[in-house]
Amino acid sequence: MKAVRRTVTPRLTAGLVGTVVFLTAIAPLATDMYVPAFPQVAGELSTTATQVQLTLTTFFVGMALGQLIGGPVSDQRGRRIPLLAALVVMTAASIGCALAPTIGVMTVARLVQGFAGGWAMVIGRSIIVDLARDAQLVRVLNLIAAVGGLAPIVGPLLGGLILQLSHWRVSFWLVAVLGLAMTLSVLVAVPESLARESRHAGGLRNFVAAGRTVLRNREYVGYLVVAGAAMGALFAYVATSAFVLQTMNGLSPIAYSIDFAANAAGMTVAALVAARLAGRVATRKLILTGQIAALAAGLAMLVGALWLGTPLLLAIVCFFVLMTAQGLMIPNGGALASAAVPEHPGTGSALQGFVQWVAAGTIAPIAGLGGQHTAVPMATLVTAGAAVSMIGLLVLAKPSTGHRRLP
Incomplete structure (x- = not known):
């Protein structure tokens, strides 16, 4: 037998x-x-x-x-x-x-x-x-x-x-x-974890076709802009904060690292708070709150860079507000983008990751164009990133009437 x-x-x-x-x-x-x-x-x-x-x-x-x-x-x-x-x-x-x-x-x-x-x-x-x-x-x-x-x-x-x-x-x-x-x-x-019978031969060809479908969805594209622009603002900070706080303001590497960690903790706490508020507070309102905070931090940093010599206290406060705001903007923007294309969750997720990391990689060197002794390019990019993210939310990602979406 x-x-x-x-x-x-x-x-x-x-x-x-x-x-x-x-x-x-x-x-x-x-x-x-x-x-x-x-x-x-x-x-x-x-x-x-x-x-x-x-x-x-x-x-x-x-x-x-x-x-x-x-x-x-x-x-x-x-x-x-x-x-x-x-x-x-x-x-x-x-x-x-x-x-x-x-x-x-x-x-x-x-x-x-x-x-x-x-x-x-x-x-x-x-x-x-x-x-x-x-x-x-x-x-x-x-x-x-x-x-x-x-x-x-x-x-x-x-x-x-x-x-x-x-x-x-x-x-x-x-x-x-x-x-x-x-x-x-x-x-x-x-x-x-993927059995041979579950694999498919479509590979990248199927991905491209699904990508075209996803990118025709205006609401998805809007939330893609929300998260991508926020990611760009975040990495303008990542790329230049060491020069702003150490070279310009004299912090030691360990003091800078403590401040960087505190800012990352602010972002993590904001994301956890947003998760707790899910279903009780509209997700779009949480994103908008983060965008307003990030825009205020960018404008304050820009004023400080142009006319005040980027004082240490202003830089520390603005960086903390900016990073905390990202905890409201990036995860929630990504969640709403996924909700806008429930028929293509994998493709939507892959495109989100691609756009966010490309935004991060594009913004990082631009933020340092002024050299080690000015924060003007970085502050300009943070302000612009918050503004573009807001346009993505309020203009591009206006939900269609009757469309199923997260609260």
């Missing part, structure tokens, strides 16, 4: 969830541990603030492309092997960053690091969606989001500590070690 071969469905174990949570820390750790070192990198590699900030741009562009391409490819080829390949490449690119002799080599290595990291992150989320259902899926995704909020707090503190005790290159060696640890964790704890 011929035996019947049965496919065993992998289980969502604690080890698997922990590994995917670990993967979500790639982007914030690879960025935020490095940000406090910008002045030192510029000095050692004999380069300008704008060129150092360009390494953020290439990382973010890589992240955007990795997320946009990695999801469809893994739908076609499976999850485990593409994920392992991405982690190996990310580890190698991190070593390249640690050894980079010039800013040009650093820029290319950061592009590869971002691409592989984005690829790994999108596959990690796909594995959770493959295996979790209903309430379990919600719990795991909330856990991943919580880690995403904590990593920007830990990253700069760790980066500042490294600068106090050692050299900025150590932060990249640490990311390489984490990449190796992630690879080993995937080998041990993550099985293939």
